[in-house]
Amino acid sequence: MGKRASKLSSSEIKDLISCTYFNKKELQHWYKDFLRECPNGALKQEEFEAIYQQFFPHGSPKKFASYVFNIFDTNKDGHISFKEFICALSITSRGTLDEKLDWAFSLYDVDSDGFITRTEMIEIIDAIYNMVGNLMDLPNDENTPEKRANKIFQQMDMNNDDMLSKDEFREGSKSDPWIVRALTIDTGPQMTS
CATH class of the missing domain: 1.10.238.10 (EF-hand)
Incomplete structure (x- = not known):
């Protein structure tokens, strides 16, 4: 185009x-x-x-x-x-919060199978932590990608199948200030003007 x-x-x-x-x-x-x-x-x-x-x-x-x-x-x-x-x-x-959450779900669902596994969650969180470097002051229960992923899964995995469906991710994200805050900030790259 x-x-x-x-x-x-x-x-x-x-x-x-x-x-x-x-x-x-x-x-x-x-x-x-x-x-x-x-x-x-x-x-x-x-x-x-x-x-x-x-x-x-x-x-x-x-x-x-x-x-x-x-x-x-x-x-x-x-x-x-x-x-x-x-x-x-x-x-x-x-976008609306739901549109941003769907976009984020696609990001975390690395293999595009319709579910986010704990491994996929750890991969993305690890990438985020590496991206921001030491600029984030994290609480002890979130200071590693594994701890953060475990906390997310405890909050969101309602049927305890160790996978997050889009609905679980959406609903769980809405009650997680960290995710909502990240999604309400412009997360896309910008061209220089």
Whole structure:
């Protein structure tokens, strides 16, 4: 979509307005910024990881960025198009809490089987802890990815099957201030303006 065009066509704008929370002017601005950073119209994983590194210079965000990249790259072609970028940004920055929770569920459900296992939860939490480095002051019962994952599973795994369904994750997340706070902050990478 619009790989070399300097402006979005009216049909592209109409399509993006229908699937995002952005208006025409915002979409045009984001597209201009996207093309400035990605002149070929595609964001590669290495570039995506570099954006995260700019925002988390005291940590190691590469692992977390790779998980997020996989969620943004909805067609799994190895790069993020403008449409993929702006649709994900729309959810992470302006979506409803339920939309953000569905997006987060997809992030934690690493193998996309419809459930979050304890191992998947530990992987993502480990990536988050590495990303933020020593900037977070964690309580003793959350100071390792394993402890945090165990605490989450104790709160959310209502049927004790050691897997979280989307419903368990949604409902449990709404009562977890750490997750709600993380989801109400803009979690997507930003292009420089």
